[in-house]
Amino acid sequence: MRYLPLTQSDREAMLGVIGAASIDDLFVDVPEAARLDGPIHDLPMHASEMAVERHMSALARKNLTAGEAPFFLGCGAYRHHVPASVDHLIQRGEFLTAYTPYQPEIAQGTLQMLFEFQTQVARLLGTDVANASMYDGSTACWEAIGMARRITKRGKAILSSGLHPHYVSVAKTMAKFTGDVLETATPTLSADTDLETLIAAIDKDTSCVVVQYPDILGRIADLTPLADACHANKALLIAVVTEPVALGAIKSPGEMDADIVVGEGQSLGVGLQFGGPYVGLFGCKEKYVRQMPGRLCGETLDADGRRGFVLTLSTREQHIRREKATSNICTNSGLCALAFSIHMTLLGEKGLRTLAQINHHGAASAAARLAQVPGVELVTTTFFNEFTLKLPQEARPVVRALAERGILAGVSLGRLYPGEASLANGLVVAVTETTSAEDVETLAAALEEILA
Amino acid sequence: MSINASGWRPEAPVAGGKASPTVTGNKGLMLEEALIFEIGDSETTGVDFASSPSPLRGEGPSGTSLGSLARTTPIGLPGLSEPEAVRHYTRLSRQNYGIDLGFFPLGSCTMKHNPRLNEKVARLPGFADIHPLQPVDTVQGALGVINELAVWLIKLTGMYGVAMSPKAGAHGELCGILCIKAALEARGEGHRKVVLVPESAHGTNPATAAFAGFTVEDIPATAEGRVDTAALKARLGPDVAAVMITNPNTCGLFERDMKAISDAVHAVGAYVYCDGANFNAIVGRVRPGDLGIDAMHINLHKTFSTPHGGGGPGSGPVVLSEALAPFGPLPFTARYADGHIALIEEETAGDEHPHTFGRMTAFHGQMGMFTRALTYILSHGADGLRQVSEDAVLNANYILRSLEKTLDAPFAASGPCMHEALFSDNGLADGFSTIDVAKGLIDEGFHPMTMYFPLVVHGAMLIEPTETESKAALDQFIGALRSVAERAKAGDISLKSAPHFAPRSRLDETLAARKPVLIWKDPGLAQAAE
Numbered sequence: 001m002r003y004l005p006l007t008q009s010d011r012e013a014m015l016g017v018i019g020a021a022s023i024d025d026l027f028v029d030v031p032e033a034a035r036l037d038g039p040i041h042d043l044p045m046h047a048s049e050m051a052v053e054r055h056m057s058a059l060a061r062k063n064l065t066a067g068e069a070p071f072f073l074g075c076g077a078y079r080h081h082v083p084a085s086v087d088h089l090i091q092r093g094e095f096l097t098a099y100t101p102y103q104p105e106i107a108q109g110t111l112q113m114l115f116e117f118q119t120q121v122a123r124l125l126g127t128d129v130a131n132a133s134m135y136d137g138s139t140a141c142w143e144a145i146g147m148a149r150r151i152t153k154r155g156k157a158i159l160s161s162g163l164h165p166h167y168v169s170v171a172k173t174m175a176k177f178t179g180d181v182l183e184t185a186t187p188t189l190s191a192d193t194d195l196e197t198l199i200a201a202i203d204k205d206t207s208c209v210v211v212q213y214p215d216i217l218g219r220i221a222d223l224t225p226l227a228d229a230c231h232a233n234k235a236l237l238i239a240v241v242t243e244p245v246a247l248g249a250i251k252s253p254g255e256m257d258a259d260i261v262v263g264e265g266q267s268l269g270v271g272l273q274f275g276g277p278y279v280g281l282f283g284c285k286e287k288y289v290r291q292m293p294g295r296l297c298g299e300t301l302d303a304d305g306r307r308g309f310v311l312t313l314s315t316r317e318q319h320i321r322r323e324k325a326t327s328n329i330c331t332n333s334g335l336c337a338l339a340f341s342i343h344m345t346l347l348g349e350k351g352l353r354t355l356a357q358i359n360h361h362g363a364a365s366a367a368a369r370l371a372q373v374p375g376v377e378l379v380t381t382t383f384f385n386e387f388t389l390k391l392p393q394e395a396r397p398v399v400r401a402l403a404e405r406g407i408l409a410g411v412s413l414g415r416l417y418p419g420e421a422s423l424a425n426g427l428v429v430a431v432t433e434t435t436s437a438e439d440v441e442t443l444a445a446a447l448e449e450i451l452a
Numbered sequence: 453m454s455i456n457a458s459g460w461r462p463e464a465p466v467a468g469g470k471a472s473p474t475v476t477g478n479k480g481l482m483l484e485e486a487l488i489f490e491i492g493d494s495e496t497t498g499v500d501f502a503s504s505p506s507p508l509r510g511e512g513p514s515g516t517s518l519g520s521l522a523r524t525t526p527i528g529l530p531g532l533s534e535p536e537a538v539r540h541y542t543r544l545s546r547q548n549y550g551i552d553l554g555f556f557p558l559g560s561c562t563m564k565h566n567p568r569l570n571e572k573v574a575r576l577p578g579f580a581d582i583h584p585l586q587p588v589d590t591v592q593g594a595l596g597v598i599n600e601l602a603v604w605l606i607k608l609t610g611m612y613g614v615a616m617s618p619k620a621g622a623h624g625e626l627c628g629i630l631c632i633k634a635a636l637e638a639r640g641e642g643h644r645k646v647v648l649v650p651e652s653a654h655g656t657n658p659a660t661a662a663f664a665g666f667t668v669e670d671i672p673a674t675a676e677g678r679v680d681t682a683a684l685k686a687r688l689g690p691d692v693a694a695v696m697i698t699n700p701n702t703c704g705l706f707e708r709d710m711k712a713i714s715d716a717v718h719a720v721g722a723y724v725y726c727d728g729a730n731f732n733a734i735v736g737r738v739r740p741g742d743l744g745i746d747a748m749h750i751n752l753h754k755t756f757s758t759p760h761g762g763g764g765p766g767s768g769p770v771v772l773s774e775a776l777a778p779f780g781p782l783p784f785t786a787r788y789a790d791g792h793i794a795l796i797e798e799e800t801a802g803d804e805h806p807h808t809f810g811r812m813t814a815f816h817g818q819m820g821m822f823t824r825a826l827t828y829i830l831s832h833g834a835d836g837l838r839q840v841s842e843d844a845v846l847n848a849n850y851i852l853r854s855l856e857k858t859l860d861a862p863f864a865a866s867g868p869c870m871h872e873a874l875f876s877d878n879g880l881a882d883g884f885s886t887i888d889v890a891k892g893l894i895d896e897g898f899h900p901m902t903m904y905f906p907l908v909v910h911g912a913m914l915i916e917p918t919e920t921e922s923k924a925a926l927d928q929f930i931g932a933l934r935s936v937a938e939r940a941k942a943g944d945i946s947l948k949s950a951p952h953f954a955p956r957s958r959l960d961e962t963l964a965a966r967k968p969v970l971i972w973k974d975p976g977l978a979q980a981a982e
Contacts, residue, residue, distance in 0.1 A: 001832065001836045001839060002831075003565055003567060003831070003832070003920055004836075004839060004840070004843055004919055004920065005920065005921065005922035005923075005925075006843050006846070006847075006919075006922065006923060010922075010923040011843075011846060013923070014846055014847075014849075014850045014923060015846070017850060017853055017854060018846075018849045018850060018852075018853045018868070019853065020849070020868065023842045023845070023846060025868070026842075026845050026846065026849055026868045027706075027737060027738075027845070027868075028867060028868065029705065029706035029708045029867060029868070029870075030706055030708075030734070030737070030738050031708065031710075031711060033711075033742070034710075034711065034738050034739070034742045034743055035737065035738065036736070036737055036738065036739065036838075038838075039736065039833075039834035039835045039837075039838050040607055040608065040736065040739075040834045040838075041834075042607065043604070043607055043608075043833070043834035044830070044833050044834065045833040045834060045835045045836075046831065046832050046833035046835055046836035047830055047831060047833060049569050049831070052569065052573075052827055052830045052831050053569060053572070053573065055830060056573045056576070056597075056823065056826070056827055056830075057573075057576060057578075058593075059578070059593040059594075059596050059597055059600075060573075060576040060577070060578025060579050060593055061578055061593065062578070062592045062593030062596065063578045063579070063582050063590065063591050063592070063593040063594050064582070064586070064590035064591070065577045065578055065581040065582055066581045066582060066583060067577055067581050068577075071583075073583040073585055073586065075585055076814055076815075077583055077584055077585070077815070079581075079583070083498065083499055083534070085498075085534055085537060085538050087575070088538075089537075089538065089541045089542070089545070090761075091571060092541075092542065092545040093550050093551070093552025093553065094545040094546060094547075094548040094549070094550045094552065094553065095541075095545050095548060095550070095761065095762055096550065096552075096566065096571075096759045096761060097550035097551035097552045097556075097563075097566050097759055097760065098548045098549065098550040098551075098760065098761070098762040099556070099558055099561055099563060099760045099762070099763070099899075100760070100762070100763040100764075101762065101763065102558075102903075103549070103890070103894065103899065103900055104956065104959045105891070105894055105951050105954040105955065105956045105957065105958065105959065106547075106548065106549040106894055106899065106951075106954050106955070107547075107548055107549065107762070108544070108547035108548070108955050108956055109544040109545050109546065109547040109548035109762075110548055110762035110763065112485070112487065112544055112547070113541070113544055113762075115487070115970075115971075115972065116487060116488050116489070116972070118970055118971050119489065119971040119972045120529060122971050123527050123528045123529060123971075124527060124529070128971075129970045129971055130970075130971070132763070133764070135619035135620060135623060135764075135765070135813065136619065136813060136814060136815075137814065138813050138814035139619065139623070139812075139813055164814065166811060166813075166814035166815065167814060169782075169798065169810060169811035170810075170811055170812060170813060170814065172810060173630070173781070173809060173810035173811055173812060176809065176810065177630055177633055177664045177665050178663075178664070178665055179665065220518070220519070220521055221521075222519075222520060222521060247523070247527070248523070248527070249518060249522065249523055250518055250521040250522060250523055251521050251522075251523055251524070251525075252523075252527075255525070264814075271580050271581065272580070272581055272582055272583050272584070273579070273580055273582075273819050273820045274579065274582045274583070274584050274591065274594045274815070274816060274819035274820075275584030275814070275815025275816045275817070275819055276584075276619070276765070276813075276815060276816065276817055276818040276819050276820060276821075277619070277764070277765030277767070277818045277819075277820050277821060279765075289968065289970070295763065296968070296970055297970070298964040298965070298968050298969055298970050299964065299969040299970075299972075300959050300960045300961065300963045300964035300969075301959070301960050301963060302956040302957045302958060302959045302960070303949065303957040303958045303959075303960075304957050306477075306956060306957075308956045308959045309959075310959045310961050310964050312961065312964040312965050312968060312970075313965055313968060314965075315965075317655075318622070318655040318656050318658075318659035319654075319655035319656075319905075320655070321655075321659070322655045322658040322659055322668075323658035323659060323661065323662035323668040324662070325655070325659040325662075327659070327663070328622045328625065328626060328656050328659035328660040328662075328663045329620075329622055329623075330620065330621065330622045330654075330655075330656050331620040331621060331622070331753065331760075331763060331764040331765070331766035332620075332763055332764045332765075333763075333764045333765045334760075334761045334762040334763030334764045334765070335759065335761025335762060335763075335764065335765060336761075336764070336765055338541075338761070338762065342537065342541055344529060345488050345492065345498070345530070345531065345532050345537050345540070346497070346498035346499050346531070346532065346534065346537050347497060347498070347499050347529070347531060348492060348493075348494065348495075348496055348497045348498070348529055348530055348531015348532065349494035349495075349526060349527055349528070349529040349530070349531060350494060350495055350496070350497045350531055351497035351498070351499045351531055352527065352529060353523075353527075354497075354501055355499070355501070358501060358503065360518070381517070382517055382518065382519045382521075384518070399587060400587050400589070403586075403587045403589065403590050408583070408586055408587075408590070411585045415585060415799075416585075418798065418799030419799070433501065
């Protein structure tokens, strides 16, 4: 077996040192009834590298990839071009095969990278501080709700109807077990967000309001009045960003006085990967730092007075605090955070702003073109790189019909909100720098045919 | 004068005596690296675009608009050109220790070799470049991977079902505990509030139980390093929801009474959660399902070789007993007779899966880890996986017996260990502890063992070699640890300031926590503000 260095004579020599007659003697503590006497039946035996690659490649070929088709899906995962150097660098063995930096003297590479990542994320989200990553946006969102409960000592969270329905589902799952009360609603197919409704719903029991920016239909709205209303009631504003590239073009939630800003960092460096692994972003105001979940990297000095970095404020964490920890999170998303950080460093201020412009212009032109398809109506008027169309019929069968033509047309709201008749005709379309004008024309022409 | 195999004479003196400090702080190949904020600027970029659109104003083309939200202030992001960026991150990487560089015996973390075929497969566009919300007919291969891996995990553990979506071990623990809570509530026994956790457990166990709203109670360990079965049985009762046990446990020992414990727990109507972090010790030789387990998470980033990446991403599928499977989370896959694989989500769960506790994460879990783990599993096959646990256990016992005369091994007398060997700091000179041994090992070119865990042993040193180390590598480590341990027993003061040859000497963690500096601030601006 190519991954196992011990030879049979090594094994015999080692058993001799141990003083055991056979390997079985090392498993004496396992009750006899539970010991298997040979390989588990009904499973294949070991295989060569070539055979395994062939098997996996055959499975890979059964998928229609984004690169093979005009591609318009978003809703929490976006296709962006990732520079080749990102994937090269994250595969350096010293990053790829390192562990959580528990021995900081020999983990400064990971630690300095995390310090840079935290700073990039805090600046992007407009928060004072950010942590070293969460699993993904949806779990970061739930952790933020829990953090708001601890800070405000109140148990009612108001979730905007524009929050990604999977994020709402995750929060509902967790609330079932923690006793939090969640106020939720389904979105309406209109240009306006539910900001006014949210403001009206805040009361003295509200721990936080959770609002997505841009929201699930692609809409953007000024969060400042909402932040003011939250703060007037001593509640927190949690903003959720599922498309961080947007913040290259629009104001950050932190600038609009959000208290906690979480996000999905997948857009930068990580790739689509069928939903994971992704990287959760988590930033907040400095005064709440000791209530944050997850790892934090901090600057310090070594015994010789040189700058260095360590994991810090661990008294919040499970390995120290056990049942009193702020979260049970341990392993987070370090390598995806590295990919995010490298991509962000390559872009820089100038690159991110340009990228955001290209995305917005592309989306605006695509929206204008698709709105010309007879029967199609553009619902969202204020958006970044994702907008919602209202089709003259249910969108799900249309998406399927377009997939059969090799076009991945977007996300039907029927898929995200099954059973919601008012949303069934909605189609959310994302446009990034990877979308060409020809792609848009192909989609528009196919839509015209199918809807005719 | 001895000359080693490469012709290098270890005793060769440095010409001219002691080296003087360098002006750069670099030491030959050991290179210092500044922060991106100190070397980059807002004008530099390492990415070219095909077109350069006109700047964004409030009014965009075609009547759409960013309204009043167009960004007006700089973000403050430094950029680097590609050569600068490649050099920055390459230099940072060289300050890290990884499995690729050497022996990494971090107990409970299973730092085994990460096969590169896994990386190649995960990057096939058919897996890397597909969107989680594509129509299911366009992602049958991806759903096929999830399904095939699920079948393997079920058969390897002898369990009934598996929840694939948890994002890491602790998320998997949460999944299992939520299944238990949902099952109890469905039985009208939501009043059971206590989860029993042995004191040797990982910190995530009590944190998870508390996160899910349970009260955590400790169960003591015996002098032999195992769960005190009598104490556990005495505490069982109608208020107990579950017992969380790690098996093999964190002392590196198999819980011999596991089946009896499970039976006793079931007899009072509670469930058994098993922390599967140490599955590497028994994969292919013991099926947890045969021990009466109801739920166990599997760290794909431990047993099944997906890379740790400096702290994730992990992946923590949870195998479930027949009693708990109906409560497992969405989404999951189901293969039909015609080979079509369906994705069961909120919409389709309906009548077939009405008891699900819901969704734990957006999308389908750690697909990139599933492809890697399945590649690893297919490479080993049923026979190779059995060999994995045998070699892992053999390597650990070899370390235990080679060092038990040098270091105190509190449980060595009771018999063989499983996949990790546990020592304590008893016998070191006054004022010397595990951390000094660990830092001495860094100077010898090794990553230290897990320190001060489990808590049941004073100054614990938990050494997990894994099966991917050769006998020569183990011998070299054993020789080095023996030497460092003898120095610590003799009170060699130079160990107190080790490491001496790492990129940094000991870092001041107290300073970091007392005045947290969590993000970089421009010193010029910071000064101006004061």
